[in-house]
Amino acid sequence: MIQGLFETHIHVADLQRSAEFYEKVLGLEFAYEDRRRVRLYWIGGRGQAMLGIWEKEASQIVRQHFAFHTSIDNMKVIVPYLKDRGLQVRNFHDDGDENPFVFAWMPAVSIYFSDPDGHSLEFISMLPDEPKPEMGIVSWEEWETLHGRA
Structure with missing residues (x-):
């Protein structure tokens, strides 16, 4: 339904x-x-x-999370797009790395940022590859190298 x-x-x-x-x-x-x-x-x-x-x-404001779907081509330029608009980007681990990461179980590539109220926002794009849950969460660069695209 x-x-x-x-x-x-x-x-x-x-x-x-x-x-x-x-x-x-x-x-x-x-x-x-x-x-x-x-x-x-x-x-x-x-x-x-x-x-x-x-x-x-x-x-009454509870910080929430939601993700915007975008294309793989858009993901290739999303970090400079967001930074040009004055936004700080972060990966899933929030470890200072500003590069997109891949959730290998899906697989999907994503990057995070916040709105003015601290809501966690994300751009995400599904990848055309077979899932590899055993890989966990890896950098997009590592994922692309594994698939012969880097």
């Missing part, structure tokens, strides 16, 4: 600050705003998926 995830909502401390981030920094398409201090954004094009940001008191 479930065919995908259509929308998710997060709480933010300052609706305008977060709107600037999601619209101008990440480039999401504005969909709707209502008087309850909520703004909705299309993800992946109109009617594909939606993100809602709700302004709440700081005590």
Whole structure:
């Protein structure tokens, strides 16, 4: 019955600050705003998926995590894309390495960053290879070398 995830909502401390981030920094398409201090954004094009940001008191904000799907080609340029927008990037281990890592059990390549409220955001792309769960989490460079693409 479930065919995908259509929308998710997060709480933010300052609706305008977060709107600037999601619209101008990440480039999401504005969909709707209502008087309850909520703004909705299309993800992946109109009617594909939606993100809602709700302004709440700081005590009501629980830091959450969600990932944006992107292409492998986009992943190749995602780190400079994010850094050019003033964002700090991190890998899954948060060990200071700013290079994308591969979750070998999927396999998928990803990189993390945060929004103004500290929500953990991720860009992720599925890879065309067979899963190798025994490898754990490895650098994308190591994964590509293993598959003869580096």
